[in-house]
């Protein structure tokens with residue numbers, strides 16, 4: 384992908400990213416400041432435009448996004464820190480060549496990640512909606528959704544993500560158990576489409592999955 388440069392281009396990307404975030408927020412996928420979103424500005428050296436930490440996604444303005452480098456450090460002045468999970472965005476971009484990375488906290492993704500952690504993930508198959516994922520031509524395709532254990536040690540988690548994506552072809556997104564989804568695409572529109580397709584399918588799978596009964600104290 385070509386280097387993205389210029390203030391006008393950056394402003395346009397920021398506006399487009401905020402529009403996509405607003406749609407995701409309205410669908411209930413990033414409540415309570417949850418979730419984070421990024422778009423690639425430069426591949427070499429790596430620079431991402433990313434959401435700041437702790438901001439309400441319903442009210443995010445393009446000027447509040449910030450630029451980070453390949454180690455997740457802000458480039459230049461920033462009023463707020465980058466998202467705590469910035470290193471995961473960097474890992475996904477490096478491993479997949481993505482141009483945009485979206486991370487959401489939906490109810491279905493939270494439930495499925497927790498449920499399928501022990502098996503390491505689950506397969507999506509026999510759904511027409513799969514054809515919304517890049518390269519998928521038939522509902523019969525088998526699309527793996529890996530699940531990783533959640534962690535607050537983001538550096539170690541980012542290394543596991545890079546390893547997983549290098550070892551697992553055909554992955555369009557992965558879950559962190561009890562946490563949420565990471566998906567991506569060549570650009571903002573593709574990442575948003577993948578997010579919408581996967582969240583639709585997670586909702587479908589969650590409705591027919593017999594979850595373990597809640598074990599209260």
Ligand SMILES: [Zn+2]
Nearest residue numbers: 418468486563
């Ligand atoms: Zn998260």
